Amino acid sequence: MPSGGVGIVASLPCYLEDNVDRQRGHGVYDASIRALQRLNALGYGDTLPLDLVYNPPLGPCPPLPPPQAPLAEAYKSFLAETFGIRFHRLLALANLPVGRTRHYLERQGSDRRYLQYLAAHFNPATVPGLMCGDHLSVDYRGQLYDCDFNQMEDLPLRSPLGQPLTLADCLAAHSLDLATTVQTAAHCFGCTAGSGSSCGGALT
Ligand code: SF4
Incomplete structure (x- = not known):
């Protein structure tokens, strides 16, 4: 197989x-x-x-x-x-404004316009299904992220004290719940616009 x-x-x-x-x-x-x-x-x-x-x-x-x-x-x-x-x-x-896509938009001079477009299409019904609510991303060093978009933007999961969290921290604590908040940034408007975007596709 x-x-x-x-x-x-x-x-x-x-x-x-x-x-x-x-x-x-x-x-x-x-x-x-x-x-x-x-x-x-x-x-x-x-x-x-x-x-x-x-x-x-x-x-x-x-x-x-x-x-x-x-x-x-x-x-x-x-x-x-x-x-x-x-x-x-x-x-x-949707095209999330991260990584090469963000660089492309910046070169076009349209990164702010695209973010405004995404924000104008914010759909609150997408929020309960966002993948950051029940998934984690792990990089090759064991560093944890709320999603692979945050991983691309080097925005790691953090403890309530602000320390970046690793898989080793979670294994030592026997818990995956060491972080209490999702690290958000402007690119999150890409997940929450229109029908929403997640690892399972559209959300609504
Ligand atoms: S809303 Fe933000 S944190 Fe949640 S999956 Fe999308 S980019 Fe990641």
């Missing part, structure tokens, strides 16, 4: 070649299709978990993702009919 119990979540920002190659580079779509076909041959997308991730195309002010369910149907029917590809879920995520 090739999986070892591991599920795969793979980025495929569109089901159409032009859009993927424009966003990720020439030839990325072809390589992605071949990779998905190999994963299907190993049982991913069938008995083993295979999810795809959609992000809106980057631009000076990227839009929020369209509704997830109809987009998933469009992905499934096109990829099945054209390439025989099967997958389980499509996760539609």
Whole structure:
């Protein structure tokens, strides 16, 4: 069995070649299709978990993702009919202004505008489902974060006294509840805008 119990979540920002190659580079779509076909041959997308991730195309002010369910149907029917590809879920995520995306927006001079756009679309109904409520991210040093976005921004989980927390601290205390608050920053508006974005896709 090739999986070892591991599920795969793979980025495929569109089901159409032009859009993927424009966003990720020439030839990325072809390589992605071949990779998905190999994963299907190993049982991913069938008995083993295979999810795809959609992000809106980057631009000076990227839009929020369209509704997830109809987009998933469009992905499934096109990829099945054209390439025989099967997958389980499509996760539609907004572009979080972190890492390379934040640098791109800064180069465009639109980082503030994008944050204002996300904040203007704040949806309180997304908050109960945010992944920082019940997930942790761990980096290679054992440093803990509320989510992988905070990990990208080097915003670690902290104790009530403000000390960065590690996996070793939690193991020593026999508790994962050493932090009492989530470390938030402006990029959190990316998770809470519109239908919301989380590791399980849209939230509402
Ligand atoms: S809302 Fe903020 S802390 Fe929570 S998952 Fe999103 S980026 Fe991470």
